[in-house]
Amino acid sequence: xxxxxxxxxCGELTDEMKKSGIYKTASLSMEVDGVHIQDDExxxxxxxxxxxxxxxxCPKSSCPSPEKYMELxxxxxxxxxxxxxxxxxxxxxNSAELGRKLYEEEYGRKxxxxxxxxxxxxxxxxxxxxxxxxxxxxxxxxxxIASVDRYIEEQHTYFVLENLDTLRxxxxxxxxxxxxxxxxxxxxxxxxxPEGQICQLGQGRGMKKALAKMAEQIAADAINPTxxxxxxxxxxxxxxxxxxxKLIREKINxxxxxxxxxxxxxxxxxxxxxxxxVL
Numbered sequence: 187x188x189x190x191x192x193x194x195x196c197g198e199l200t201d202e203m204k205k206s207g208i209y210k211t212a213s214l215s216m217e218v219d220g221v222h223i224q225d226d227e228x229x230x231x232x233x234x235x236x237x238x239x240x241x242x243x244c245p246k247s248s249c250p251s252p253e254k255y256m257e258l259x260x261x262x263x264x265x266x267x268x269x270x271x272x273x274x275x276x277x278x279x280n281s282a283e284l285g286r287k288l289y290e291e292e293y294g295r296k297x298x299x300x301x302x303x304x305x306x307x308x309x310x311x312x313x314x315x316x317x318x319x320x321x322x323x324x325x326x327x328x329x330x331i332a333s334v335d336r337y338i339e340e341q342h343t344y345f346v347l348e349n350l351d352t353l354r355x356x357x358x359x360x361x362x363x364x365x366x367x368x369x370x371x372x373x374x375x376x377x378x379x380p381e382g383q384i385c386q387l388g389q390g391r392g393m394k395k396a397l398a399k400m401a402e403q404i405a406a407d408a409i410n411p412t413x414x415x416x417x418x419x420x421x422x423x424x425x426x427x428x429x430x431x432k433l434i435r436e437k438i439n440x441x442x443x444x445x446x447x448x449x450x451x452x453x454x455x456x457x458x459x460x461x462x463x464v465l
Contacts, residue, residue, distance in 0.1 A: 189321050190263035194250060194278045195225040196271045196451040197303070197310025198419055200444055208318060210258050212250040212268070214278065214451050219243055225450030234450065235422060235458050244355035245454050249278040255285025256292065265297040265327050267317050267334075269310045271451075272382030273302045275358055297327045301334060304382030305343040307452040308417035309464040313338060315415065340409045341464060343378040344387070346396045348459035350374070358455070359384055375400045397430055397461065404465055405437035416443035417464045421456040430461055440465065 187207065193199065195213045203209050216223045218237045223229065238245055249271075259266050268286075273279035282300045289298065301317075303310045316337045320330040353359050373396035375388040387403050390396030408414075416434060420427035427445045435443065448456050456462060 187261075187263050189265040189267065189317075190258075190261055191314050191317050192255065192258045192266065192268040192282075193310055193314050194268075194270045194276075194282070195449055196276070196278070196306050197269060197314060198308055198446040198449050198452065199311060199314075200446060203311070203314070206318075209314065212254055212258055212270075212278070212282070214250060214276075215248045216245055216450055216454055217248070218245045223450065229450040229453075231422065231447065231450075231453050234453060238352075238454070239458070244352060246356070247276075247451055247454060249276055249281050252281050252284035252288055255282045256288040259285060259289045259296070259298050260293065265321075265330075266299075267314075267330070268298070268300040269303055269313045269317070270300065271306050271310065272304045272378065274304070274382040275306065275384070299327070299331050301338065302382065304338060304380070305341060305378055305464060306455075307343075307448065307462045307464070308419045308446065309341060309343045309378075311446070312341065312415055312417050312464055339380075342404070342407050343462070343464045344400050344404060345376050345456065345460060345462040346373055346393065346400050347376070347456055347461075348373075348393070349457055350376075352455050352457060353384065356455075375403060377403075393426075393459075397426070398433065400461075400463065401430065401433040401437060404434055404463060408438050408465055411438045411440050411465065414440055414465055416440040418443070418445045419448045419452055419456075419462045420445065421448045421453050421458055421460040423459050423461065426459070426461055430463060434463070434465075
């Protein structure tokens with residue numbers, strides 16, 4: 187294998203990505219009422235959501251250690267790329283960079299590059315797929331980095347959640363003006379700004395209207411959609427995800443699209459019923 191792509195576990199891998207052998211996951215972990223849950227193949231979404239629903243405390247997450255990243259960089263691949271959660275939202279990016287320095291101290295120089303996704307969930311997955319596409323075109327290491335950086339600049343992340351409690355309690359909504367009152371069943375349409383911070387893009391009365399608003403926003407923001415993959419991750423609501431995919435594809439033509447279940451970290455922040463869309 188000439189190259190390896192390391193994605194932290196907030197980025198969901200499709201079955202095809204898992205089977206390719208190119209991808210490795212740097213697992214984050216979560217804690218609910220003192221119970222430690224690893225965000226890896228052992229993650230049980232139904233059990234996790236039940237624990238969160240029954241807990242009076244807010245779940246917490248921990249990023250992979252620099253040593254973990256260093257281990258993942260230590261392989262026969264000549265080029266290693268890492269894709270992490272937005273540096274504005276998690277310490278995972280910093281950890282991946284420290285892991286790169288540790289690797290160089292321990293083993294010497296190697297072509298390793300860490301991408302700040304400025305996104306999360308399937309935003310990371312799409313960036314990883316872009317790296318693979320560039321590598322398969324035979325691009326040089328520096329060309330891959332430049333091409334993927336351009337792709338990140340054009341990428342947009344959107345989400346509509348049933349509730350924003352976890353994001354709010356864990357301090358991920360800093361800088362936002364007060365959000366609409368849940369008693370009115372107002373659902374904010376959220377997104378990421380160019381720096382990778384969470385921002386509000388709009389709102390709708392009830393989930394259906396908020397999702398329709400989000401689809402309109404996606405269509406309005408789309409840059410060269412026919413060259414892009416539309417990715418959707420959902421937390422325990424596959425029918426809702428399929429309805430959103432249909433809504434968006436009726437408005438714009440995309441190269442292809444896929445839907446995945448949220449892994450652990452995305453499930454923790456999206457909560458039951460949450461939808462995340464990236465184009």
